[in-house]
Amino acid sequence: MSVYQKNELEEDETSRTLSLIVDNQPGTLARVIGLFSGRGYNIESLNVTEIDEIRNLSRISLVTRGTSNTIEQIKSQLLRIVPVHIVRDLTLEGPFIKSELALVKLVVKGANRVEALRIAETFRARTLDVTLSSFVFELTGKPSKLDAFIDLMRSLGDTEVSRTGVSAISRGDKTETKLLDQI
Amino acid sequence: MTLNYMTGAEAVIKALVDNGVEVIFGYPGGAVLPLYDALFENKKIKHILVRHEQAAVHAAEGYARSTGKVGCVLVTSGPGATNAITGLTDALMDSVPVICLSGQVPTHLIGTDAFQEADTTGISRPCTKHNYLVKNADKLCEIIHKSFEIASSGRPGPVLIDLPKDIQLTNVKYIKKLQKIKKHNHYHSNVDEVLINKVAKLLLQAERPIIYAGGGVVNSGPKASKLLTELVNLLDCPVTLTLMGLGCVPNTNKNFLGMLGMHGTYEANLAMHNCDVMLNVGARFDDRVTGRLNAFAPNSKKVHIDVDKSSINKVVSVDYGIVGDCKEILSVLVQEVKKLHNQKVLKLKTKWWSQINKWKEKDSLGFKQIGNNIKPQQAIKSLYEKTIDFDTYITTEVGQHQMWAAQYFGFSKPNRWMTSGGLGTMGYGLPSSVGVQIAHPKSLVIDISGEASFLMNMQELSTIVQYKLPIKIFILNNEWMGMVRQWQELNHGSRYSESYTSSLPDFVKLAESFGITGLRVDNIHNLEATIDEIININGPVIADIRVEKEENCFPMIPSGAAHNEMILNSDDNVKDTSNEGLALV
Numbered sequence A: 001m002s003v004y005q006k007n008e009l010e011e012d013e014t015s016r017t018l019s020l021i022v023d024n025q026p027g028t029l030a031r032v033i034g035l036f037s038g039r040g041y042n043i044e045s046l047n048v049t050e051i052d053e054i055r056n057l058s059r060i061s062l063v064t065r066g067t068s069n070t071i072e073q074i075k076s077q078l079l080r081i082v083p084v085h086i087v088r089d090l091t092l093e094g095p096f097i098k099s100e101l102a103l104v105k106l107v108v109k110g111a112n113r114v115e116a117l118r119i120a121e122t123f124r125a126r127t128l129d130v131t132l133s134s135f136v137f138e139l140t141g142k143p144s145k146l147d148a149f150i151d152l153m154r155s156l157g158d159t160e161v162s163r164t165g166v167s168a169i170s171r172g173d174k175t176e177t178k179l180l181d182q183i
Numbered sequence B: 001m002t003l004n005y006m007t008g009a010e011a012v013i014k015a016l017v018d019n020g021v022e023v024i025f026g027y028p029g030g031a032v033l034p035l036y037d038a039l040f041e042n043k044k045i046k047h048i049l050v051r052h053e054q055a056a057v058h059a060a061e062g063y064a065r066s067t068g069k070v071g072c073v074l075v076t077s078g079p080g081a082t083n084a085i086t087g088l089t090d091a092l093m094d095s096v097p098v099i100c101l102s103g104q105v106p107t108h109l110i111g112t113d114a115f116q117e118a119d120t121t122g123i124s125r126p127c128t129k130h131n132y133l134v135k136n137a138d139k140l141c142e143i144i145h146k147s148f149e150i151a152s153s154g155r156p157g158p159v160l161i162d163l164p165k166d167i168q169l170t171n172v173k174y175i176k177k178l179q180k181i182k183k184h185n186h187y188h189s190n191v192d193e194v195l196i197n198k199v200a201k202l203l204l205q206a207e208r209p210i211i212y213a214g215g216g217v218v219n220s221g222p223k224a225s226k227l228l229t230e231l232v233n234l235l236d237c238p239v240t241l242t243l244m245g246l247g248c249v250p251n252t253n254k255n256f257l258g259m260l261g262m263h264g265t266y267e268a269n270l271a272m273h274n275c276d277v278m279l280n281v282g283a284r285f286d287d288r289v290t291g292r293l294n295a296f297a298p299n300s301k302k303v304h305i306d307v308d309k310s311s312i313n314k315v316v317s318v319d320y321g322i323v324g325d326c327k328e329i330l331s332v333l334v335q336e337v338k339k340l341h342n343q344k345v346l347k348l349k350t351k352w353w354s355q356i357n358k359w360k361e362k363d364s365l366g367f368k369q370i371g372n373n374i375k376p377q378q379a380i381k382s383l384y385e386k387t388i389d390f391d392t393y394i395t396t397e398v399g400q401h402q403m404w405a406a407q408y409f410g411f412s413k414p415n416r417w418m419t420s421g422g423l424g425t426m427g428y429g430l431p432s433s434v435g436v437q438i439a440h441p442k443s444l445v446i447d448i449s450g451e452a453s454f455l456m457n458m459q460e461l462s463t464i465v466q467y468k469l470p471i472k473i474f475i476l477n478n479e480w481m482g483m484v485r486q487w488q489e490l491n492h493g494s495r496y497s498e499s500y501t502s503s504l505p506d507f508v509k510l511a512e513s514f515g516i517t518g519l520r521v522d523n524i525h526n527l528e529a530t531i532d533e534i535i536n537i538n539g540p541v542i543a544d545i546r547v548e549k550e551e552n553c554f555p556m557i558p559s560g561a562a563h564n565e566m567i568l569n570s571d572d573n574v575k576d577t578s579n580e581g582l583a584l585v
């Protein structure tokens, strides 16, 4: 936004999930992140890994917040980055799946151990590590489900959390393969 | 070894030649010695030794902007690269195609805080369109070819290639430039004929249309400027240009209202404010141009043509955005307008023009040259009149003199005016003029300068002497950082904090110490004779033009004000600048 503020009532900010296909090379992620910090946009979640070894491509799943104007700006600005090939606005384009993985360590003794296991079962969390005084659970699903689980764990004992950030993909048979071939 | 094998450094130079590079501006150092060795006795590329790496980039910008080609820079690692950063940022802001090759410590030392190591790709990432650190010699040629494509296509900009010294010394197989490099997928013009037809209709049927054009038209090449002028003539509508766009419609065109924006003409800004249809071609609604946004052209339908999609709806929401290269879009738009013209759809604009002519009567660029002191406006006006028949290129520094140059010097062609618009870099003009004169050895190249700005890169006098460049340095010497003084007068109760340029050198003696001509004039009666002398001297000149010291640059849209709230001169009732306005740059 310019230094000259608009007077119009600003439209509400909403959360958007973007999916980017980028060259897997040094500097690409730095440019993407630099764009957000340099221009004052929000990043709520970011996740990046190589998805195509042959073409050397990565996917970045990114959750951001903003008015629709800001989001349009973000998308066009992202496309100016040379190694960014595709920017899809999953929230806008139709149904999509959003999933995240969390590893949750709970330090707990006594009666709360049973409670912890019961909750974990209800959430379909996997127990990856057990000691007499701790658990490590693994849980995947929507971020809101992870939030709920972690809140419950926190009330049972000391909790340490590691989350991957949102990974997202569109529903249905639409793929990006054709677009990728042109890269 | 077969013919195609050579050192990385030799491959770099060969790749530059392959990409049409004839000149490179640079400064040597340890990390680029192999490259300098490859340049030694190279007949195809002329190396221009500047005296500071910032100047190398500005020189490359001047070269690029006056020719339409890519400018090329070579600097060493560490301090060489960091010195180039201001230039790269300037090139990014003004969309100038520049390739900067920087040396780097050998790959095995990267990350060890080696001597003259800097994280050059890290530092330059936000001020380049793209950058590379070459870690694999096999990729070297491809990266260089690609960099030229990136720098010059779409919205042009600077590309930096960081070259570790071991890569420069490795044997590589030279790979030729592909005939057709695949364009970055975002640079296709969206020639949507239905939309363009709609826009043509809108323009023809407008009662109070205006065209506002900028540097994108210049960047798109001379054909874009011709098409724009043709469109203006077809529509018989007023046209105004941004600082960066000057020259893309001849200043002599009867429909040209002059520059718009903070120091634009009254008629240009008022026409913008009152228009019903605005066509923006290759400009970006910069805050120097729009003034207060919530009062910007309030009752207009807006169309924006820009090669950079992110420019559209960035600061001003428009009704129609057309993403594309100006010349491609304009050529279709002109066709559509011509077709409709035959059907006599054009609305007469008699009322609009008579309104505009009334605004013109204010004579917002009028000034009174009285007494013996030289008014800076008069100095520029006389310089323009005296050089009108020459093949002239102007560069400027930043400040009042820059605005006066924009207001009083006329440009009849694009690529004749080199100024730092986006970044506003003092010290741009002198090195930029070096690049321009190298590209146009026979032309008259003038750096219109302020005494403070001149001091920022005056080491380049040495470059000018070395290459016998007949550059004319026209210093409007007011002994003040005039633009700063003006803002302090208008916004800070005339408390002139640190804006006086004291301890100036004797510019005539300074010139003489470099073996070039120095001239001084402080009386209006000698101004014209001095300008004649400047032009006629066969070689570089520093002209110390002593002008009225406390002259302000008008007209002006005070910061935070709207187009229709311009002030025309010091006697105008200046409303106290709003708190919001005070915070603006």
Ligand SMILES: Cc1ncc(C[n+]2csc(CCOP(=O)(O)OP(=O)(O)O)c2C)c(N)n1
Pocket: B397, B398, B399, B400, B401, B402, B424, B425, B426, B427, B449, B450, B451, B452, B453, B454, B476, B478, B480, B481, B482, B483, B484, B501
């Ligand atoms: C590198 C840099 N530093 C500071 C500024 C801020 N600034 C803008 S204009 C100006 C004064 C320029 O003085 P001078 O070159 O004498 O030009 P004048 O305004 O007097 O014509 C300053 C300091 C700038 N634009 N660039």
Ligand SMILES: [Mg+2]
Pocket: B399, B450, B451, B452, B476, B477, B478, B479, B480, B481, B482
């Ligand atoms: Mg000055």
